[in-house]
Amino acid sequence: MKFNFNLEKTDDATEARAGTLTTPHGDIATPVFMPVATLGTVKTLTPEEVKALGAGIILGNAYHLYLRPGVDTIKKLGGLHRFMGWDGPVLTDSGGFQVFSLGHLRSINDDSVVFRSHIDGSEHTFSPERATEIQSELGADIIMTFDDCPAHTGGYDDIKQSMSRTHRWAERCLNGHDNPGQAMFGIVQGGMFPELRRESASFMTSLDFPGYAIGGLSVGESKDTTWSMVDEVVPLLPDGKPRYLMGVGSPEDLFEGVARGIDMFDCVLPTRVARNGSLFTSLGRQSIRKAQYRAMEAPIEDGCDCYTCRSFSAAYLHHLFKTEEMLGYRLATIHNLRFLISLMRRIRRSIIDGSFSAFKDGFLSCYQVTDLNIRQAQKQKWIEAQRNKKPDILTSYE
Numbered sequence: 001m002k003f004n005f006n007l008e009k010t011d012d013a014t015e016a017r018a019g020t021l022t023t024p025h026g027d028i029a030t031p032v033f034m035p036v037a038t039l040g041t042v043k044t045l046t047p048e049e050v051k052a053l054g055a056g057i058i059l060g061n062a063y064h065l066y067l068r069p070g071v072d073t074i075k076k077l078g079g080l081h082r083f084m085g086w087d088g089p090v091l092t093d094s095g096g097f098q099v100f101s102l103g104h105l106r107s108i109n110d111d112s113v114v115f116r117s118h119i120d121g122s123e124h125t126f127s128p129e130r131a132t133e134i135q136s137e138l139g140a141d142i143i144m145t146f147d148d149c150p151a152h153t154g155g156y157d158d159i160k161q162s163m164s165r166t167h168r169w170a171e172r173c174l175n176g177h178d179n180p181g182q183a184m185f186g187i188v189q190g191g192m193f194p195e196l197r198r199e200s201a202s203f204m205t206s207l208d209f210p211g212y213a214i215g216g217l218s219v220g221e222s223k224d225t226t227w228s229m230v231d232e233v234v235p236l237l238p239d240g241k242p243r244y245l246m247g248v249g250s251p252e253d254l255f256e257g258v259a260r261g262i263d264m265f266d267c268v269l270p271t272r273v274a275r276n277g278s279l280f281t282s283l284g285r286q287s288i289r290k291a292q293y294r295a296m297e298a299p300i301e302d303g304c305d306c307y308t309c310r311s312f313s314a315a316y317l318h319h320l321f322k323t324e325e326m327l328g329y330r331l332a333t334i335h336n337l338r339f340l341i342s343l344m345r346r347i348r349r350s351i352i353d354g355s356f357s358a359f360k361d362g363f364l365s366c367y368q369v370t371d372l373n374i375r376q377a378q379k380q381k382w383i384e385a386q387r388n389k390k391p392d393i394l395t396s397y398e
Contacts, residue, residue, distance in 0.1 A: 003141070003183035003210050005242045011356045015234065015261035018351040021057075021242060023089040023141040024181050025081065028056040030242065031258045031351075033249060033344045034091060034266040035337055039064050040074075040084040042337070043271050044330045047086040053306070053334065054341045057088060057141075059266045062134045063095025067117050067124075071137050079139030091266075092140035093246075094131045094173075096147040096187075097215070108148070110165060128172035136179040144213060145173040147187040152221045159191035167203050174207055183210040185244060191216060192225055194232045201236035212237050213244040214262075218253075227256060234261045251280060251343060252369050255360045258347055270340055274332035277321040280339040284368030288332065293318040306338035307331075 004022040021028040038061045106115035112127035131146035150162040166189045186209040190196030242263045249267025277289045281301045299309035308331040320328030350359040
C-alpha cells in the first residue's frame with residue numbers, strides 16, 4: 001500500500017484543513033496530534049492503552065533507538081512495530097535535533113556529524129545516508145530527512161549556512177532512500193529569518209517529497225515569532241501534501257497551527273507535564289498537587305471521557321502525587337493524551353461542519369494559557385540541559 005494524502009475539506013474563514021493520510025499500517029485522520037514514543041514506548045502506557053485513547057499514529061526517535069537497543073536488534077526482532085507491540089502507523093524523527101542538541105559532544109561538517117553517546121561516551125557518525133538507512137531498517141511508515149537544527153539565536157550567516165547544509169542533506173537523504181513502503185518528509189529550516197524560511201520552503205518543495213515538516217521552531221523563540229515563520233512557509237507548501245509542525249502540542253498552539261493549515265503535530269509536553277502533576281483542562285493546565293484538590297470529589301475535568309476522569313476523583317489523583325505513587329503518573333498521562341486527541345477530533349469535526357472559527361474562539365476564551373515567561377524559561381532550561389549532558393548521565397528526550 002502506498003502513502004497517500006486526501007484533502008477532504010478546507011475551512012472557509014481560515015486555512016484549517018481536514019484530510020486522511022493512508023499508510024501501510026492504517027489511515028490517519030487529520031489534523032492529528034502524535035504522541036511521542038521516543039524509545040519505543042509512550043511513557044508509562046501500554047500500546048493497547050495508547051490505541052484506546054484514539055491515537056492514530058505515534059512518533060519514535062532514530063537517534064535514541066539507534067543507541068539503545070540498537071537497530072540490528074530491532075530489525076532482528078521484526079522491526080519497530082513488532083518490537084514495541086504497536087500495529088498502527090509510526091513516524092520516526094531522524095535524530096537531527098537530538099544530535100545537534102548535544103553541544104560539546106558533537107562536531108559537524110558538510111558530510112556528517114560525529115557525536116559521542118550521552119549514555120556511555122562512545123563515538124558515532126550520522127550522515128544523511130546513515131540516518132535514512134537507520135529509519136528504513138526500523139520500518140517506520142513516515143521518516144524524516146536528516147537536518148541541521150540550529151539555535152534560534154543564531155545570526156543570519158550562520159543560519160543560512162545551516163539551512164544550505166540541510167538542503168544538501170535532504171537531497172542525499174532522498175537519493176539514498178529506496179524503501180517503497182515508507183514516505184520521506186523534507187524539513188524546512190531557516191531560523192527566524194523570513195527570507196530564509198521562504199528560500200528553504202521553495203527548495204524543499206522542488207524536491208517533491210510526499211510531505212513537508214517545519215522544523216527549528218518552538219525552541220525558545222516567542223510565540224509571535226513562531227507563527228510569523230509558519231505564516232511565511234505554509235503558503236509555499238503544496239495543498240495536496242501533508243504539513244507537519246514539529247515539536248508543538250499545547251492546546252492553544254494546536255488551534256493556532258491548524259488555523260494556519262498545519263495537519264500534523266507532535267510534542268512531549270502532555271506526557272512530560274503529566275509526570276509533574278500538571279493536567280490539561282478546558283480552563284487551562286492545573287497542578288493536581290495544589291491543596292484545592294485534596295478533597296475534591298469530582299474528576300479533574302467534568303465531562304472528560306478518559307479512564308482517569310471516569311474512574312477517579314481529583315482528590316485521589318492529588319493523593320497519588322503527594323505520595324509519589326507510580327499510578328498517578330499513568331493516570332495523568334492517560335488524561336493529558338486523551339484531552340489532546342479528543343480536542344483534535346473535535347477540531348476536525350468543526351472543520352468539516354464549518355464551525356472551526358467559532359469552536360476555536362469559544363475554547364480559547366475560557367482556556368487560561370500558561371504564562372509566556374514561565375513557558376519560555378522552562379523551555380530554555382530544558383534546551384540547555386540537552387546541550388550540557390554528560391556521557392555518564394542517563395537521559396531521555398521525553
